Amino acid sequence: MLDIQNLTKTYSSAQEHIAVLRGVCMYVSAGESVALTGESGSGKSTLLHLIAGLDEADGGSIRIADTEVTALGDRDRAAIRRDRLGLVFQQFNLIPSLTVADNLAFQSRIAGRHDSRWQNELVERLGLGNLLERYPEQLSGGQQQRVAIGRALAVRPPLLLADEPTGNLDEATADDVTDIALDLVKRTGCAFLMATHSTRLAARLDRKVRLSTGLIS
């Protein structure tokens, strides 16, 4: 599902050039869950951003299914995110002016693939049934992250990317959110790549890759 070869990325400023990724190679198969670990500044977020087409790589290749992401322009990269990716962020990034129900449906609606039955299933599995009319500011951190996961999976993406999704949550809530994510990933059969600091959570995924000094170790 995801195939990365010799991916490089350098951030430059007037004073210095920092090579964040120096030839990363990795893959994630359909239905597989992979934990991406590494210290702060190791390039985990950069790698996820490049995969999602939020940023542009300096070199190498990223293939999602049969599409070479690095060859695409802004418009096509946006289309990949909309149609084939689910993204979950540490800061939840919900739309504050939309209710939980509207947040959940947002991506699937703009992708033109809204499925009410699937959304109801997600609502039930995520335990959001009595929160649908609330706004993000009225939710706890764990509840917000469950909405973010729901929004990402509502479009039934072949690949789910999560960047420290439990970073803002306490241990019990983090476990709960991870359980739900893994369950839904299994149910949808999508590939799942999660960046995390937590070795405990990483151990619960199928496979673990460690990013260190810009390379997969």
Add this chain to the structure above:
Amino acid sequence: MKQGCWILAVLLSHWRRHPLQLTTLMAGLISATALWSGVEALNQQARASYDRAAAVFGGSRTAMLVGQRSSTFSQQLFIDLRRAGWQVSPVIEGRVRIQGRPFRLLGIEPVTFPAQAGTVPAIGKSDLKSFIAPPGEALVAPETLAALGGTEGAVFRADDGGALPPFKVQAELAPGVVIVDIGQAQRLLHLPGRISRLLVDNIRNRPPPLEAVTGDMLKYVAADSETDLERLTDSFHLNLSAFGLLSFLVGLFIVYSAVGLAFEQRMPMFRTLRACGVSSRTLNSVVLIELLVLAIAGGLIGLVCGYLIAAALLPNVAASLHGLYGARVSGALVLGPEWWIASLAMSAVGTLAASATSLLKVIRLSVLAAAKPYTWQQSQRRWLGWQGLMAVAMLVAAITVLMVGGSLISGFAVLALLLLGAALALPVLLEAVLRIGERNSRQPLVIWFWADSRQQLPGLSLALMALLLALAVNVGVGTMVESFSKTFAAWLDGRLAADVYVNALSDAQARDIEASLRARPEVTAILPSGRAEIEIGGWPAEVLGLADHATYRDRWPLLESQPNAWDNVKAGEGVLVSEQLARRLKLRPGGRLDVSTPTGIWSLHIAAIYADYGNPKGQIAVDIDAFRGRFPNLPRTRFGLRVSPGKIAPLIDDMRREFRLDESRLSDQSTLKLESTRIFNRTFAVTAALNTFTLGVAGVALLTSLLTLSHSRLPQLAPLWALGVTRRQLAGIELLRTISIAFITAMLALPLGLLVAWCLIAVVNVRAFGWRLPFHVFPLHLAELLGVAMLASLLAVLIPVVRLMRMAPAALIRIFANER
């Protein structure tokens, strides 16, 4: 398409969750559009009225032949000219009274009426037969028929018994005008075989010279593309437009402020949208559509408000234009589609201009940049240095234009540059004042107060600029009006020196009246006067003949004079010149002025310059005996009377009874003064209303800025609350801060306003009207405005402060809970 709709719905959901912000934005849009479109509606209505007037004037837009020696001439000249190949059409003009009301009666000859003379040909061509054949038709505007309380086809009689043809409505005609066939008009005006002027059609063949056909009986007056009315009223409309634009600008300050904050708050949302797969192009397009939707919604409401404002101000504007220039503006507001379209376009363009910075940020949005709340305010701070430089540049430009420019437009440019420069300089000056305060403080809370005020400055500066502009314009216009009012009263006393003014029907009647008055002991002086219309230096002017009497010597409002000016005038050698004519022709006391009279060129010594406020024409005053010598054929029907106090009313009553003189021929000084003051007050009532609106909009700008800022204030206030400062204390500090900043702004606005007043009096007025008022400062008026500004600021800050005082502790705790 569906995707775009969803994104639009998401963007609009922000406004649903932030109704206050939406209200702010709409308030800005509505007030900007309403004031601009209201003023434009007034201008459009007035221009339409001038066009209607021009249509019946057959006047300055059509070349014509007029009598050299008298106001009417023989119809035979028309026949002679037609035979000689001149394409001319006769017109007779006079006044008739119907039901006691005066109307302007125009008699035309529809067969020969030239096509370019206006809408009248349409009348002739379509209904020629019914117009000419008995009983004929009297064409009138709908307003005229309504004023007489009749319906179409009604037959009216003139007060002297003459029967008018049946009335027919012609929408294009000006109110107060009745058009009939020339034969009918000659009968009604008791002027058989006479005509007032000949309209000249485009000359195709070369006819023989005019003098060869008519001798020196007629003179040719060339067509003018702009009517006299348009030229005279241009300044008035320019003033109105300037006010409309200022209000529009103040309204856009609110839009800029509201859009800036709303976009800043939505930056994380925009990033999320991009992360969820919305392309940059789609997002930009939908944001643009959202702005246009809001602009059109606000614009439509603004249009309705603008219509109401225009309808409310129209009677005053119409009265002003009639009083000042004799222009008749229809009292019913009729607006064309171009007004609606132009106003909506202004709303859309204004919104986009005010949102340009925010839009640019969305276009350049980096999807990965961390959301930084309030960067908008921080970036404003970076602009402070640039703003200071721009302010200096604007002020330098204002001085340059003042020195170099000489037109009315350049006068307004000076004002605009001065106001913009001052507005740009305001945040820089406030920052300097607050920094000085911070440096000189010792107490921690006081230091925080100054530092926090500085931090709030970028978010408030636009509203404060709006307050500064509105207040300065209020001070400026108020000072000008007060100066005018003070000068006007004294000037009226000088100009209307006689107690009673008489204009007899004929020379014979004038002699009878004079003889009768000499027998009345209460009449202490009879002051014969004369008036003639001439041209001086290509400018319409009038010559006044004045009697040599203490009434004039003591009171005439001289501005500059030579020694023995009045003796010089009495000798028939000297002339008094009105200020506007002196400015236009660059005349000074001691110089000479050549005046063309029926008896030849009259070379006069300029003895003095006098004030003649409100007169669009030039004017000169000479001795009455010399005047009569130079204008021998003019009727000697005018004179003023000095009457013992308390005897004026019975004298007028007796004269009315004895000589059958109406108000237009016999009036007393107090009535004239009252009428002049009424015209003056109505003229400035419009200005005062626009002034109040502008100040109101500035107050709303301040309120909305404070309300939007109050949300972002919590993270700054919550730590202080946590450290032990009570909510009441915090609210007090907020109140003090806003009031202090508003006070400093108001104190800066006062000298700026006086500078604006000076600009209006010494630059704009002089260039627009040709006269300069004495500059007076009215401390009480300034104190009053300062009070109003402080009250507006207090009202604006009250809602956020009360809200803060009543804020539940949970809301403050949430600030810490949300910290990451």
